[in-house]
Amino acid sequence: MYRLPSGEEIFVIDAHIALWDASKENQRNVHGEQFINCFYDYHTSLSPKEYWWPKDDFLKYSKERLVKDVFIKGHADMAFFQPVFLNEFYKNGFGNLEANAQLAKEYPNRFICNGTFDPRHGSRGLEVLEAMKEKYDLQGVKLYTADWYGDSKGYKLSDPWAVRYLEKCEELGIKNIHIHKGPTITPLNRDAFDVADVDDVATTFQGLNFIVEHLGLPRLEDFCWIATQEKNVYGGLSVVMPFIHARPRYFAEIMGELLFWLDEDRILFGSDYAIWEPGWLIEKFAEFELPEDIAKETGAVFDDKVKKKILAENAARLYGIDIKSQKEKIKNDKIDRQLNMSKV
Amino acid sequence: MQKEQEVQGKLQKVHDPELDQPLPELGFIDRTIIDENDVEIVFRLPTYWCSPNFAYIMAEDIRLYVSELDWVESIKVRLIDHSASEEINEGVTRGRKFSNSFNGQSDGELEGLRRKFQIKAFYARQDRLVRHLLNNDLLDEKQVIALTVDQLKCLNLSWEGASLREKYLVKKQELMHPEANVYAITDHEGKKISIEELPGYMFGIKSTRLSMEFNGHYCRGLLEARYHLSGKN
Numbered sequence: 001m002y003r004l005p006s007g008e009e010i011f012v013i014d015a016h017i018a019l020w021d022a023s024k025e026n027q028r029n030v031h032g033e034q035f036i037n038c039f040y041d042y043h044t045s046l047s048p049k050e051y052w053w054p055k056d057d058f059l060k061y062s063k064e065r066l067v068k069d070v071f072i073k074g075h076a077d078m079a080f081f082q083p084v085f086l087n088e089f090y091k092n093g094f095g096n097l098e099a100n101a102q103l104a105k106e107y108p109n110r111f112i113c114n115g116t117f118d119p120r121h122g123s124r125g126l127e128v129l130e131a132m133k134e135k136y137d138l139q140g141v142k143l144y145t146a147d148w149y150g151d152s153k154g155y156k157l158s159d160p161w162a163v164r165y166l167e168k169c170e171e172l173g174i175k176n177i178h179i180h181k182g183p184t185i186t187p188l189n190r191d192a193f194d195v196a197d198v199d200d201v202a203t204t205f206q207g208l209n210f211i212v213e214h215l216g217l218p219r220l221e222d223f224c225w226i227a228t229q230e231k232n233v234y235g236g237l238s239v240v241m242p243f244i245h246a247r248p249r250y251f252a253e254i255m256g257e258l259l260f261w262l263d264e265d266r267i268l269f270g271s272d273y274a275i276w277e278p279g280w281l282i283e284k285f286a287e288f289e290l291p292e293d294i295a296k297e298t299g300a301v302f303d304d305k306v307k308k309k310i311l312a313e314n315a316a317r318l319y320g321i322d323i324k325s326q327k328e329k330i331k332n333d334k335i336d337r338q339l340n341m342s343k344v
Numbered sequence: 345m346q347k348e349q350e351v352q353g354k355l356q357k358v359h360d361p362e363l364d365q366p367l368p369e370l371g372f373i374d375r376t377i378i379d380e381n382d383v384e385i386v387f388r389l390p391t392y393w394c395s396p397n398f399a400y401i402m403a404e405d406i407r408l409y410v411s412e413l414d415w416v417e418s419i420k421v422r423l424i425d426h427s428a429s430e431e432i433n434e435g436v437t438r439g440r441k442f443s444n445s446f447n448g449q450s451d452g453e454l455e456g457l458r459r460k461f462q463i464k465a466f467y468a469r470q471d472r473l474v475r476h477l478l479n480n481d482l483l484d485e486k487q488v489i490a491l492t493v494d495q496l497k498c499l500n501l502s503w504e505g506a507s508l509r510e511k512y513l514v515k516k517q518e519l520m521h522p523e524a525n526v527y528a529i530t531d532h533e534g535k536k537i538s539i540e541e542l543p544g545y546m547f548g549i550k551s552t553r554l555s556m557e558f559n560g561h562y563c564r565g566l567l568e569a570r571y572h573l574s575g576k577n
Contacts, residue, residue, distance in 0.1 A: 031427065034392040034393070034427065035393075037392070037570075038391045038392060038393060038566075040569075041390075041391070041566050041569035041570045042566065042569075044569045045565035045566050045568060045569035046565060217555070217558065217559065217562075218362060218555060218556075218558070218559035218562070219555065220551060220554065220555040220558065221548070221551035221552045221554075221555045224551055243558075243561075246561075246565065247561050250554075250557070250558055250561060253554050253558075254554065254558065257550075257551055257554060260547070261551070
């Protein structure tokens with residue numbers, strides 16, 4: 001729970017976190033090393049200096065640290081895992097569904113564990129997806145369309161096999177499709193940031209929700225255009241959030257654009273932990289006000305009602321979470337007791 | 345010294361297509377090595393993963409502009425610390441097509457991509473110019489849409505305004521057939537904007553500008569972090 005400057009206590013969902021292992025032992029090749037180096041540059045270039053992690057901690061961190069950073073220091077009440085494997089770079093994968101699930105078991109009602117798929121795995125992958133749904137009761141998947149697989153350096157959601165996987169999601173009731181559209185790895189001559197493939201599938205699959213993580217940056221304008229057309233397209237704020245510290249004016253400009261082109265019901269907060277810690281992001285977000293000129297030009301309203309939607313209600317709606325009963329469920333659980341102890 | 349300055353002058357013309365800013369200003373030029381009439385340009389990018397397609401365009405443009413200097417006999421372009429350094433350096437130095445340098449991994453040439461980003465840069469520059477004209481009460485909305493290119497050239501502008509005008513007109517000329525280039529504020533094909541369309545149109549081009557600028561801040565921050573340059577943070 002986080003107390004807004006107005007005094008109101010609000011429920012918070014961090015819709016984009018990860019538990020990764022990029023340790024030297026797990027790196028498969030130079031790409032694995034360069035991938036985490038790049039993450040670390042994101043981390044230091046946009047976090048306030050007092051929140052910089054030592055590089056070694058950043059390579060691999062414990063689940064205890066995650067719980068502390070996200071829930072105890074981080075103000076979140078729930079968090080969603082958005083895993084990515086990168087098997088071409090890491091021996092046991094960058095993320096790991098089993099490790100996520102174990103943590104969720106240890107802390108009931110605190111996590112949503114999403115799965116993932118890669119359409120280039122063909123029919124075998126469809127079976128894996130089914131088994132994954134069965135085992136982890138998936139409600140969503142995180143897709144990384146720029147992931148490497150064999151000779152392929154990425155895919156599109158509109159590729160025939162990707163469409164078959166989305167049909168499978170619809171059939172299995174996996175409703176939330178999070179797509180990483182943003183800074184990416186080695187796209188070739190087609191514009192791999194292009195969000196047009198989201199447009200295609202959002203039209204075809206009206207029963208699915210498409211959450212474009214990182215707002216399709218650096219193609220914000222294309223994302224806004226698509227989201228205006230397709231009502232089942234959402235924007236995830238991870239990667240955009242830290243600008244609230246580094247470039248607050250730009251953060252305000254982007255919020256103004258989002259509220260103008262989309263609406264307040266289709267924007268989701270995410271920290272992208274461990275690249276950035278949710279604690280300072282939420283504190284700054286709760287205090288943030290739109291400068292008058294931006295509010296005037298876009299007609300955007302950024303009040304507590306909107307902040308509550310972005311920080312929890314929108315994500316809760318997509319995942320069928322009733323915030324009121326969720327509050328009851330987590331009352332006096334392990335994390336809540338720790339929080340109460342630290343207040344004494 | 346003279347040669348160094350001439351090379352630097354040419355590098356100022358090379359823009360990152362996604363950011364629409366000159367490479368030296370972005371800090372992307374690592375160093376230039378001039379040995380008699382042989383020039384080597386070493387450049388770097390904010391991440392190991394930056395798109396090879398855009399890197400290729402930049403490398404090609406470095407080669408193109410530096411080769412305009414008549415004393416230059418050979419040019420070597422070298423991208424360092426990148427996942428595709430080898431393919432790009434080899435390809436551009438030999439003057440190969442992009443698709444031949446990335447055999448089997450690309451689906452065409454770069455011309456379409458170049459054009460797409462020229463159009464984005466055109467709109468971003470137009471947004472800055474039009475805002476400057478309107479916000480400083482130099483023209484009203486009706487006058488803006490009726491303005492011809494010749495009239496725009498004659499406007500008495502501040503140093504800032506004149507620089508925005510020059511940048512905009514360079515891009516406009518790159519994109520448009522001279523016959524379509526009559527009115528100053530048009531879409532990328534030279535079509536006039538009506539007064540009814542203008543508000544929606546302005547919102548559209550603003551998001552293009554913001555997206556490019558946002559990306560620019562991102563890339564500068566990453567470059568600073570990667571090479572431990574003194575940054576804002």
